Amino acid sequence: MxxxxxxxxxxxxxxxxxxxxxxxxxxxxxxxxxxxxxxxxxxxxxxxxxxxxxxxxxxxxxxxxxxxxxxxxxAEPGHRMLTTRQLEARWARQDRQRERAVANLKKERDARKALYDEERASARLALFEHQSRLEHEVSELAGYLDGSRSPGMDPARRQEEIAALEESIERRRLEIERLALFVGDPETVVDQNGWLPKDRREYMLFYYRLDREQTVKQLRVEIPELATSAERKDRIKADLKRRRLDELLAVPPLSADDMCSDCPTPIAKHGWRTPPFDGPCPAWPGWGARLRQAREMLARAQPATRRNQQCRQPQSLNR
Structure with missing residues (x-):
């Protein structure tokens, strides 16, 4: 005014x-x-x-x-607060609007299920993995070339690493071109449930926000208890948890566009070096295969570990 x-x-x-x-x-x-x-x-x-x-x-x-x-x-002339009945009527209208919107989305997703192409969906994930890996390798190569990466490395070995990276980068670029041609627009690739990537990002953001909120609250309870412990190992744990808490508190407000469409992680946190990244997306085929292999190895090791523990247990003197 x-x-x-x-x-x-x-x-x-x-x-x-x-x-x-x-x-x-x-x-x-x-x-x-x-x-x-x-x-x-x-x-x-x-x-x-x-x-x-x-x-x-x-x-x-x-x-x-x-x-x-x-x-x-x-102070507007004639201004009146809404009555309880008017508020309830407004909320009821909003509920009906949301229900109609959800029903329409479900109808659209059901219609898109017929468009699901498993090969194209897998190629889309492979494309993202190769693109991420290419970015990592290009960064590594630059570090070897300017000497900032492993400055004390033997010159002969450095040249070997450079040659291997240059070869890998060339192969990866060719594969990216092939996959990009086959996939087309990644945003149009539906999953088996008819969800588009943009739909899944909203879903992933919801779960990321929920997990972040719960983790922050949990850490704020755990840290004081560990920090006041007489055990040095507990104080070390407190420092690690405090670092994690600081990281979570520093995360700025995110939108669905900031999220990975295939796991509840901000897309900027996907990468091949930790820190600063959290790691690759578990939905990426190459990384997913490595995770499955690691889980299988752990599963095979557990029975042997239990057998060894049982063998080490002393027999009862009453037997």
Whole structure:
């Protein structure tokens, strides 16, 4: 609202955020205090969409802000708050709209199931894996060439590594070209349930947010207990968990576009060196095969470990 409009406002009425406000009878909070309190209230709740724990951390500030805001009310002529019945009617309409939207999405996905092509879906994942691996190898090659990677390496071995990487990069680029031609637009590749990648990203974001929230809360309980332990190993665990907590707290708000469509991980965290990456996507065929092989090896080792433990157990003296 401009200066001319402000000058026509009744005494005590202010314009803020496109709305008119005036103090209630007996209010002690000034207009500046009201605006500050309202902005804090909005900012904290906006932050809580991604970091829900801030509602607990800043509860005292929120209560004080609400105390100030309660001293002011809307000042538009004829303005009325919605009644409980009106609110319930609005919520019912919104529920029906959501139900229709979900039903339409399900209908679309069911129709897309017939488009599922297992070979194309697998090729899409292989394409992503090769692209990620290519980026990693190009970075490694640059490090060998400028000497920043393994500076103490024997020159002859360095040349061998460079030659191997150059050969691998060339093969990988050819494979990427072949896969890209076969796959076409990766965003149009449906899975066996008729889901498009963009649909799965929204799903993965939901699970990532849920896991992040639960992990942060769990770490905040575990860290103080470990940090005060007399055991050195517990304090080391506390440091590691604190580092993990700091990483999670530093994650900025993400959108579905930031997510991998095939696992609940931000796409920027997929890579071949940890840190800074969390690792490759387990859905990528090459990496997935390695994970399955590792699990099978562990499964085979467990029975042998149990047998060895049983052999080491002393026999009862009563036998």
């Amino acid at each position: 401009g200066r001319a409009a402000e000058s026509t406002l009744p005494d005590g009425v202010i314009e803020h955020d496109g709305m008119l406000w005036k103090p209630r009878r007996g209010a002690t909070a000034t207009a500046e205090e009201f605006i500050t309190a309202r902005m804090l209230f909005i900012d904290v709740h906006r932050d809580s969409r991604w970091n829900p724990w801030v509602l607990d951390e800043r509860q005292a500030e929120l209560e004080q802000a609400m105390h100030v805001m309660d001293q002011w009310r809307r």
